[in-house]
Amino acid sequence: MIVEETLVQDLKTKNTQAQAFNVLVSMYKERLYWQIRGIVLNHDDADDVLQNTFIKVYKNIDGFKGDSQLFSWMYRIATNEALSFIKHRAKMQGITDEDYQEKLVSNLQADVYFEGDEIQLKLQQAITTLPERQKLVFNMKYFQELKYEEISEILDTSVGSLKASYHLAVKKVEQYLKTD
């Protein structure tokens, strides 16, 4: 396994940059994709945001100070890019972010890259009802099984607050699924 420090150093060096970037993309593309897809829901949008995320990483690698892990830094960029994407799209359509996300969920059934059954669709609807932070924490913890410490570094929130958010989110989602 490549040591993160070496990879960062290679990314900042002209001669080794291209190869190191290729390694970086291979290492993180899937994890970042699922993080983004969990927010934007649609595959094409997730693909756009993932590419923009890596381009941003490439352009800003010199500014990476190493205060946090490279993985957390990239996750943060991916999350911000995905949230900005949602906000931008909602603004373009003149609707609120919440309304836009509800629209995304209602379009899921027609999405060729969604093969979920009724309960999975309902789960997505339930997640949409959560406040933004709870939604992010739920996605990262429940689906991606990240550790609280990792989420804490990505979202810059205390572990205690994250635990509270997660348990609250789980209760709300369960409550939603039990109704009807």
Next chain:
Amino acid sequence: MKKNTKNPFKTPQGYFNSFEDKLMDKLSTEGSVMPKARGFTVPENYFDTFNDKLTNKLIKETKVIPLYPVKKIIAFVASIAAIAIIFFGYNWNSTEKLSISALANTDIEAYFENNEFDLTSYEIAEVLPFTDTEFSNMLNSSIENDNILDYLSDNTIDFEELNLQDNE
């Protein structure tokens, strides 16, 4: 806490520290109706072809920017030329020197109308030589007596201030 030295068993590092979290997470979703999968899929070979697609996009994004871009130079030269034409063209056939007499009265009036000078009447009086000057010298049209009377009746509160008797 006292360590049990007779116990030959060990636990993984940090086991007890993370036990509570693991238990809470398990309790949260125990007997849950929540599915673990989301139902999302990706196109075939999407991740295999992603690196190449990204590399192509990155090449386009970070295309080398020429040190002296032709378009920018043309725009710069054109803007300099435009400024020069406006500047010289404005005074091209103008043999008349700039003076106060070259200004239209309406321009002067508009200037005084639209700018605040905060000048008191004493300050104005210091500048204007009133010894041989009549109001009619400064005005294009003479003021009718009726207009003066109207003005005075509208704007004078105390007629004593006018000191009319001394000047009769």
